[in-house]
Amino acid sequence: MTTDQLPAAAAIAALRGELRSILDSPGAVQQAELVDAIGELETLGRVVTAAQAELTARLDASLTREQEEAGARPEEIGRGVGHVVALARRESPHRGRRHLSLARIVPTELPHTWAAWKSGHIDEWGATVVARETACLPREHRAAVDEAVAGDADALAQLSPRQLMARLRSETEARDPGACVARRRKAESERHVTLRPAPDCMTWLTALLPVKDGVAAWAALTRTADTARAEGDPRTHGQVMADALVASVLAGPHERPSTPVSLGVVMTDAALFGGADDEAHLEDLGPIPAELAREIVCGAATAEEELSIRRLYASPTTGELVSMDARTRTFRGNLAKFVKLRDRTCRTPWCDAPVRHVDHVTGWQSSRSTSARGGQGLCEACNYAKTAHRWRARAAPDGSVTTTLPTGHQHTTRPPPIAMVRRRIVPVLQMDYVIAG
Known part of the structure; x- marks a missing residue:
């Protein structure tokens, strides 16, 4: 009996046993071969998660078809499928439903991402990021972003998670800025604080905040920690930040930070003054839409906050900041x-x-x-x-x-481009705005 005639689970178990036997075999291996083997195993792991998604989609189709044939009401179709997936993967029902949603969307609406996932160029998280960042778009725009970002699988594989999100946001903003703004407004309205248990009688206190507030809070805590460490405080940088956060919260609410906080926005002159959609950059966070950067700068200019501008220049061919x-x-x-x-x-x-x-x-x-x-x-x-x-x-x-x-x-x-490539040297503005104490 050949492998393709075996039941899927038995074939996968046989492959797992073969891999385990290879790992258990003794013998000296060159360092370069070890690195190559680690890389191949990483690729294999990514292909495995794509195979799980494919089998999840097949399971979903089979169970929903069975429910339809049994006369289930429309609102009941698909009920319980996520739980079945969760039990198979030994995960919570919430994660099982998330895996199911990804298996339904990526193969049908994001074909280039699906091809890159199946070939091992990206992992499950990468596919999740593409699906999440394009969720606000109509189907035709979603397909266009998928082709622009994932059409070249080799280039896609070189992107870090943060670079991938920045590229997706840039492509999404260019095709449907209104949908992106609406999505951001909705996200800002959902700001909240959560508390989860952590090991060793600790807790994770997490705040979901608008970008300006979150970066300002981080900058204030970082400045406090830097000052304390410079003055000889024996606590670690993280310990000082955590203690300062607790002290400031327990001291009561404040309209502004107790000490000035300096933040920086980098964007092209065309994005600030001309309404262009060149992506901006917020220090300590990363890329942000031009529309949000203009909103931050305008807000700083009208809220009695100190605002300074420094001119930088980017290459006309690569968009990178030129050297000094x-x-x-x-x-x-x-x-x-x-x-x-x-x-x-x-x-x-x-x-x-x-x-x-x-x-x-x-x-x-x-x-x-x-x-x-x-x-x-x-x-x-x-x-x-x-x-x-x-x-x-x-x-x-x-x-x-x-x-x-x-x-x-x-x-x-290479350094990431800071500006869109044009035919001339691109003026780039770095704006430091200080939230006064």
Whole structure:
């Protein structure tokens, strides 16, 4: 009996047993082969989740057809299917219904995303993000965004989760800005705070807030922690932020923060003054729609908040912020701020962590110069990782950075574009607005 004649569950169990036997077999394996095997297993895991979605769709069709033939009322059709899926996956009914919804939508309404998922270019979460971010669009616009974002599966695979969401929001905003604004207004009306139990008698206190309020609160807590640590406070950065949050909440409600909070918006001049839809960038958060950026800037200008504007310039061919030079050895002041604005998040592929360290790509001892092109923004963990044995990094004239791992594998990254590509140097405005205390 061949594999395709076996029942699906038996065939999958046989494959699992074969894989387990390979993993249990002893023998020395080269480092590069281990990395390649880990990558193939990751791809296999993604294909497995796509297979689960396909089988879930088939189960849904079979059970709903059986309910229809049994004479169930229209409102009862499909009832209980999510629970069956949840039990099969050993998950809660809520997650089972979410898996079911994804299996119904992606294969039928997002064909390019479905193809990328089946081929292992994206995982289940990536498919979920595409489905979620396009949910507000009519079906024809949804199909257009699907083709624009997922039509090139290889390019899609290079996007981190944050980059994927930014690309989806940009494409969605371009096709139906009214639907995006309506969706955002609805989301703002659903702001709330939740409390969930955590291990070791701890809790997760979570607030869903409009973007300006959330980033302002984060900036205020970060500033408090930075000040405390600089003054010798023995608590960790996170501990200070948590304690400051509790203290401010228990002290009672305030209309404004007790200390000024500086936030930054980066957008093109055309987006601010000309009504263009060029995507903007909010520090400590990431990309936001141009319409929301204009609303934030206008609100700051009319609410007695201090507003300052600094001009930057982007490349006319790539949309990246152009470089700037400094004579100092360390990255500080405007140069460090420029690199953070240019890179937005950690330059390590798929990391998406906030930039905590601005450092030389190859080390000051090798380059003997400090410039924006020779620097990169990294999270703390990635900046320490690049100093490990046999890690090498090289900056290219085009602004890219190629990192070579100890196993010989290479990854190349570029700064994300800050502006739409045009035929001229693009003026980009960085606006720092201060919420007064």
